[in-house]
Amino acid sequence: MPRPNLPKDLRLVYKVSRLYYEQDVKEEEIASQLHLSRAKVSRLLKYARQTGVVQITVTSPPGIHTNLEQQIESKYGLEEVIVVEVDESQTQEVITRAIGNAAARYLKETLQDGDLIGISWGTNLNAMVAALQPMNSKDCRVLQIIGGLGPPMSEVHATELCWRMSGALNCGLILLPAPGIMSTRQAKEALLSDPHIQRALNLIPNVNIAYVGIGSPTPNSVLLRDGSIISQSELNGLLDEGAVGDIALRFFNQNGAPIRSELDERVIGITHEQIKRIKRVVGVSGGPGKPTAIRGALLGGYLKILITDHKTAEALLQ
Numbered sequence: 001m002p003r004p005n006l007p008k009d010l011r012l013v014y015k016v017s018r019l020y021y022e023q024d025v026k027e028e029e030i031a032s033q034l035h036l037s038r039a040k041v042s043r044l045l046k047y048a049r050q051t052g053v054v055q056i057t058v059t060s061p062p063g064i065h066t067n068l069e070q071q072i073e074s075k076y077g078l079e080e081v082i083v084v085e086v087d088e089s090q091t092q093e094v095i096t097r098a099i100g101n102a103a104a105r106y107l108k109e110t111l112q113d114g115d116l117i118g119i120s121w122g123t124n125l126n127a128m129v130a131a132l133q134p135m136n137s138k139d140c141r142v143l144q145i146i147g148g149l150g151p152p153m154s155e156v157h158a159t160e161l162c163w164r165m166s167g168a169l170n171c172g173l174i175l176l177p178a179p180g181i182m183s184t185r186q187a188k189e190a191l192l193s194d195p196h197i198q199r200a201l202n203l204i205p206n207v208n209i210a211y212v213g214i215g216s217p218t219p220n221s222v223l224l225r226d227g228s229i230i231s232q233s234e235l236n237g238l239l240d241e242g243a244v245g246d247i248a249l250r251f252f253n254q255n256g257a258p259i260r261s262e263l264d265e266r267v268i269g270i271t272h273e274q275i276k277r278i279k280r281v282v283g284v285s286g287g288p289g290k291p292t293a294i295r296g297a298l299l300g301g302y303l304k305i306l307i308t309d310h311k312t313a314e315a316l317l318q
Contacts, residue, residue: 016041017048065310072306072316076298079280079305082106086286086309095287095309100127103211103284103307111169113138116206118145118270119165120248121158121180122213123222124284129161132168141172143203145210146248146269147180149229150222176200178268180249181229185265197268204270210278212303214285215246216293234263245293247275247283247302254292256300272302280304291315 016034019025020041027045031038048054063085072081084098107128119125119142144162159175166173178197182188191197215221217238223229241261242253249267251259258264258272275281285294286308295316297303308316 013044013048013053016044017054020045021054065313068310068313068317072313075317076306078298078303081305081313082307083310083313084286084308086311088311092287096123096127097131099124099284099286099307099309100129101131103128103282104131104133106282106305106307107132107211108135110209111135111137111140113140115140116143116203116208117141117165117169118143118204118207118210118212118278119158119161120146120210120212120270121149121161122215124213124286125161125211128211128284129165129168132165134168135170137169137171139171140169141174142166142169143174143207144176144200145204145207146267147176147178149180149249174200174203176269180267180269181263182266182268185262188266188268191268201268204274205277207278209280209282210270210275211282211284212247212275214283214290214293214297215249216289217243217246217251218289230263237261238263244296247297250275252296252300252302254296254299256296256298256302258300275302276300282307286312 012034016030019030020027025033027041028038030036031041045054049056065083065085069081069083072078082102084102086095086098103124115137117140142162142165144158146158148157148159150157158180162173162175176197178191178194182191215223217223217235219235223235238251238259238261241259243251243259244254245252248270250270250272251261251264252272253259281303282305283294283297283303284307291312294306294308294312298306298316
């Protein structure tokens with residue numbers, strides 16, 4: 001940018017700047033007081049900013065990580081990143097609650113009339129739903145995008161999450177009344193003829209915002225917590241194929257490429273391709289052991305928005 005011409009009266013630049021920035025005098029009042037035109041006052045203030053006479057600095061308060069958020073947005077091409085402050089001594093449970101609270105605030109701030117909200121399952125989404133305050137939404141609906149996993153009465157079960165979320169938002173609900181994983185591909189195909197299941201699956205392409213957890217295929221994962229979701233041998237098979245994470249049981253490797261396994265063919269729910277086609281996918285995840293899975297999801301282009309903790313965020317930049 002070319003350097004602006006130097007005003008004849010530099011003293012006037014400083015005087016106008018002090019009145020405007022230090023004493024909060026409006027431009028029109030300055031013009032009247034100094035017998036100048038409003039346009040000239042504006043030119044003098046612009047000159048002051050361009051030449052460094054006036055320097056404006058935005059300082060983030062403690063616990064706010066705007067710079068970190070912007071770096072991740074730029075590196076991974078995301079629309080928005082929300083980073084919450086955590087302490088190194090905090091447990092995973094506390095970190096999950098903090099992330100869930102931030103996700104609940106984001107949902108409340110961005111909810112639009114007519115939204116069809118997809119939701120998967122997991123502990124972070126459970127924390128988000130638990131933090132939701134009752135509100136009235138107009139013409140919104142919650143859609144279960146993966147069949148049930150684990151004990152039906154579990155808080156992280158997809159059906160239970162959808163019930164509680166629709167209750168908090170006071171909106172419509174469409175459930176996917178099927179297990180998340182069938183024993184065989186043939187059993188899955190037979191179940192897909194059910195009209196209620198078909199209705200839910202057919203609505204997935206209409207989802208305009210989805211809230212998803214990001215899982216890690218590790219021995220202490222919720223996937224293996226009670227042995228009712230996947231077996232250790234199935235987990236080993238996924239690891240052999242290079243799986244580092246999943247969204248709604250759709251696994252991917254460290255570069256985000258889909259893992260096409262036999263298990264993948266038995267899942268009832270949203271597909272890799274459908275996740276990518278949703279306008280806004282909000283990943284809600286964080287804590288130790290999550291950066292590799294989250295990075296894979298980001299590189300695979302599955303997420304548009306990420307809500308996580310600052311330690312995980314820092315790891316994503318390394």
